[in-house]
Amino acid sequence: MKGRARILFLADAGAKVGGGHVMRCLTLAEALTRAGAECAFVAGPAARGVLDAFADASVEVIALDDEPSAGELAAAGAETARSWAASAIVADHYGFGPGDDASLSAACERLLILDDLRRRHAHGLVLDSSIGRSPADYPGREVLAGPAFALVRPAFAALRTATLARRAGSAAPRRVLVSLGLTDAGAITGRVARALLPALGETRLDVVVGGAAPSRIELEALARAEARVSVHVDARDMAELIAAADIAIGAGGSSAWERCCLGLPSLTVIVADNQRENTTALAREDATLAIAPPSGDFEARLLAGFTSLASDAKLRASMSARAAALCDGLGADRVAARLRERMA
Numbered sequence: 001m002k003g004r005a006r007i008l009f010l011a012d013a014g015a016k017v018g019g020g021h022v023m024r025c026l027t028l029a030e031a032l033t034r035a036g037a038e039c040a041f042v043a044g045p046a047a048r049g050v051l052d053a054f055a056d057a058s059v060e061v062i063a064l065d066d067e068p069s070a071g072e073l074a075a076a077g078a079e080t081a082r083s084w085a086a087s088a089i090v091a092d093h094y095g096f097g098p099g100d101d102a103s104l105s106a107a108c109e110r111l112l113i114l115d116d117l118r119r120r121h122a123h124g125l126v127l128d129s130s131i132g133r134s135p136a137d138y139p140g141r142e143v144l145a146g147p148a149f150a151l152v153r154p155a156f157a158a159l160r161t162a163t164l165a166r167r168a169g170s171a172a173p174r175r176v177l178v179s180l181g182l183t184d185a186g187a188i189t190g191r192v193a194r195a196l197l198p199a200l201g202e203t204r205l206d207v208v209v210g211g212a213a214p215s216r217i218e219l220e221a222l223a224r225a226e227a228r229v230s231v232h233v234d235a236r237d238m239a240e241l242i243a244a245a246d247i248a249i250g251a252g253g254s255s256a257w258e259r260c261c262l263g264l265p266s267l268t269v270i271v272a273d274n275q276r277e278n279t280t281a282l283a284r285e286d287a288t289l290a291i292a293p294p295s296g297d298f299e300a301r302l303l304a305g306f307t308s309l310a311s312d313a314k315l316r317a318s319m320s321a322r323a324a325a326l327c328d329g330l331g332a333d334r335v336a337a338r339l340r341e342r343m344a
Contacts, residue, residue: 005037005343008086008108010077012093013046014067017272019182019210020253021092022050024114024151026059028090031154031332033058035340040084042077044068050182053211053234070095078107087343088112091124094274098122110342112335117274125342127335129257131281131326144338150257150331155239157329163243163262167320170313173246175204176306177264180251182210182234185271188294190215192249192269193222193229195299199306200228206241208232247309247316249302252279252290257331260287263324265316267291267305287323 009029011021022041029039040060041051044067051061062080064073070093081089081104088110091101094117101123105111111124118128118137126143133145176196180189189209196205207223209216211234223229235241238258242248248259248266252275259266260282268279268288283290289305291298309316 005032005087005340006085007032007037007039007088007090007339008077008081008084009039009041009090010073010093010104011041011043011047011090012070012073012095013044013050015046015183015185017094018185018251018253019046019050020255021114022047023054023182024254025090025092026051026055027151027153027332028335029059030056031336032339035336037087037336037340040080042073042080044073049212054236070097071100074100074103078103081107088339090114090339094119110339112339116278125338129331130278131285144335147257147260147327148331149335150260150327150329151254151335152257152261152327152329152331153239154329154332156242156258156261159239159243160261160263160324160329164320164324167263167265168317170317171246172313173203173310173316175206175245176200177206177208177241177245177248177250179208179238179241179248179255180269180271181253181255182213184209184213184215186294187214187218188269188271189213190218191294191299192302193219195302196249196306197222197226197229199303199310203228203310205229206232206245208235208238208241210234247306249291249306251275252282256282256288257327257329260323260327261329263320265309265319266323267302267309269294269302282323282326285322285326286319287326288319 009025011025042062044064089108090112092114105123113124116130126138129150135143219231223231266288269291282288
């Protein structure tokens, strides 16, 4: 197509779903911007909170005053796509149904749908970076399938070679990273930090939370009392934090690919139902230890997994290699290139 491509993003966000949809869309937006495209988000208050914290000035935000339902966001996106003359729409919302897909496709013929639940789609190019995905999972659609298309920011790939070389050694863990999502659903981050603290010894604990996380006040008080604990609010240096860590406790969303890219041995907590399948697949590949949702004897299960990983250098080295083999961190550029091909 002639002129500068214009890509419109629609992504879900909120206390229940967290900020992962917006973050992975923002990663793709940044890749497209580097390639010369113009990108914008149609965003309600929750999505704007994530964008305000992490987007740079090159990304336009088209604000909605109230928090939209899925249907309202799709309708606003279709209307904006026409008035903004969008070249393509990127949709990342589990609540979008066939009617929403159809209205977006009618507003802009080039539609990219991010999915990892194998929902049926009658329109658009589908991106599903889950392990084991194939076009057969989305009959009738062109699919970008598997971790080669995982949306990871370039800062991770830039640190990959040096970080993987360091992880090949057998040094005892010195830094543990806890990052369970910006929204900290159910105050899970504070719960994990409290459980780990007695088992850390002299190991440092880096804890990442969003600005509105329910655990934030508790964690900041813990950091003032405990020299081993550092709290990072709305961290923009996640690549550096993951590279510096020796073990992580993380969630099973898109951040799992960041840990894989840098070969970080991890315990992955299933904090949402949609994370269960891919987390289980990562565990089958020996790329993580999966921890079932936080209920019942959660702390005991967490500590058992952490102790196993912290005490076994061979397990950490093997897990690092298996994780790194799954994701090279170049998926965002691959997706951006495929989307540009469709607009040519």
